[in-house]
Amino acid sequence: MTTDLAMPVFTNNSEEELQGRWGMVVDQDLCTGCQACVAACSMENNVPFVEEEDAAYGRAMHWIRIERLWEKTEYPEVKMTPFQPTMCQQCHNAPCEPVCPVFASVHSASEDLNLQVYNRCIGTRYCGNNCPYQVRAFNWRDYTDARIRPHLTTLQNQLNPDVTVRRRGVMEKCTFCIQRIHKAEDKAKSEGREIEDGEFTTACAQACPANAITFGRIDDPNSAVSKAATGSRGRHLLEELGTLPRVTYLAGGA
């Protein structure tokens, strides 16, 4: 094995093969708006706590949020839309990807997901602007630094070691728990098999007490998520924009 140390290598041949398309189905008829998914996602992905003042200004960084829309009526008349858990839709034609000047937001060839590369992000926030679902969160301050926020010192013990802790100035968003995807893929590959449907799931799907969120391979027609997605109740958010999202919402049945 000889290495040619003279010529610098500038090409990159690391493009990966597609290993599986991941998708999600959210059943709005089952969702109770309990926000267990929000809590689970924050714990799994080291989503920072922003303090009271910043949260009041809309800077809460939850990767998934429960949207509630209602008409202005007097109690006891309550007219509400179904609860809408909104997370990164992992669009196939993601509008957030081409606008990043430094390739911090790229499309994954192996999982067909939208990736956010934290150490490349320079914080222009164009991707946040361009996301029609407004699901991207920005680190407005060093929310995770225990040196300037001493109350975090013991809270750091609950951080998930599989996930990077981000500092100020980078954009972040739901990754479909890609650390869990990779762990399962590695385990399956080392055992020489394909991933079974239901072997693992995302934090939000795992935590939901109503089983409203289903996650899995949508290129596998036998998976639970594929069966749930193809149905008369299924629709995509902001379909008219042509972003081809990977999250299907089921509504209108109840």
Next chain:
Amino acid sequence: MSDSTMLLAVFDDLEPATHAIDKLHEMGVEDHQMNVISGIPFPGRVLGRPSALTNVSRIAMFGALLGMSLGIFLIYGTPALYPLHVGGQPVFPVPMGLIITFEMTMLGLMGLAFIGVFVDSGFPSYTPMEYVPEISDGKIAILFSCPSADQMNFVDALTKVGAESVAPAEARQL
């Protein structure tokens, strides 16, 4: 050659200067042996001389080609070196190619036009040169070489045409 001396004749206005140039032609001084130094640009036809030659346009065109190559490398070469997929857009996009190539071509054109001025004029040059400060006050000077023997003839002839002063040109620190 010690045979010829450089004289500097200073004129107050354009008219006497053009008469002087004619006189110098009469007295046998070739066009390439004289140079007109002035505070504003005078085209050759105003002075009665052939236009000065410049290489700036050629250098600028070469710069435009350099810029265009740089632009094409940036927009099509860099994705070839490290392709990354974004948002359903092609890896080798056409509209961006036009934009980036245009900007880089313009940068090359103007950048090398600027450098061309430096190169062609010998800027920066801080060695002593033949000059009088009155030139930037609007006077027109003619720097020419004549045979040393005839120096006095030239001085007389130009003074008669209206020169303010005719003296051997001395190279002075600008």
Next chain:
Amino acid sequence: MATYAKPLVRQQPHTEEHEDPREHLMHDPLPRGKMNEMVMESMHETNPIFWVITAVLAGIVVFALGYEWYVLIMQGQGTAGVTRPDYWGVFLVNTVFWIGISHAGTFISAILRVMKVESRRPFTRAAELMTTFGLIQAGLSIFMHLGRVWVVYFMVPFPNERRLWPDFHSPLMWDLMAITTYVLCSTMYLFLPLIPDVAMARDRSEGWRKVFYRILALGFRGTEGEWKNLVTAMNIFAFAIIPVMFSVHTIVSWDFAMATRPGWSSTVFGPYFVIGALHSGMAAVAIVLFLLRSTMKHYKYFIRPEHFGTIGMLMLLVSMAWAYFYFNDYIVPWYGGDKWDKLLQEYTETGPLAYLWFTMLIVNIVIPWATLWNKKWRETPWLLASVGLLINVGMYIERYLIIPVGVTITRMPFTWRQYYPRIEIPMTIGTFALFLLLYMLASRLIPLIPVWEVQEGQENHILRKVGKANIPSISELE
């Protein structure tokens, strides 16, 4: 034989409604030596108020810009007023505003030169300085808005050990290429005609100034070869920088037009922004010329009411063009079709910031149209400068309405939120102070009037006798 020609009943005697040609700079020549002396004197003589103002501006720059920026970098963008969904705020407004101001310089020094508008001659350098200093503020503003400004070099395409290149799909990269080109070419275009004037300053200075000007003048003498090179390069620049100028603000507008935001994804943004840039730029030139004329010694000779008249006419034309493009951009959402565009428009017109929208229309359209049609008013410096100031306020509001107010309305109503600027306010004031400071320091260091161009123009202009009148005529020396 009836005649159909009526006698001239109301004949007006030939009063001197024609001005004395010597009111025009081009027909009022002074010896070059005298003009040189005037320009040098205005550069040297300073009264103490100048230094007081410089000190105040420097203080504002250090504290309102320098210190606050330090706080912004160390604590993060949270000290600014940006949030979800208002990811872009006043820093972007400043960037667009300053790039807009900078376009005026190029317009005057390049477009007016190409179109052979002779009255541009005395103020091309003052305008071109606005371009350079305006672009500095724009560059600073865009850096202020970055979350991790210390790695901004990721955007620069250079071979590196990570083998990574920036993403040219992004309008921000086109911005980088275009603005870099524009800054470099503007500065070069500022420097080229400056060389003969710095040579003149070198000939007339002593001490440290002489050393400074000697270095800057590069040994320029004024030989035919040097002039030919210089004028050829200036012509190349004049022609080439015009498309660059148009492309730069178009590319800046594409930062917004390429986005999927309601109200931003508009195909008219390209020319709309270019005309907006000219609108605010020409107005800023009027302000700067008024300040120069009032404060610099002898400048009343160089900058005359006729120049304000030219600029005022351009301001009126551009104001009309701006109104045309604004109406284009307005009527499409008004007509309906996309409910989010219409919602954003309703929010702009009737929401909490409706007073801004109304003010913008008054100062950008009504006031210029009401005042600039009158030649006498146009040629009154303080009046033109006041109208210019109002127009600049209006154009700042226009960009504020497009950016921070435009991002308030999204397609996901759960995320709507109004933007409130925080640390952006002192930092914006700091950029204005820095602009003025740089300009004031430049006025002490380089001659702001291109005297050689003024003299060249004066040589071109003659009074020709046509019939019984003396008609001013221009010959084309080049």
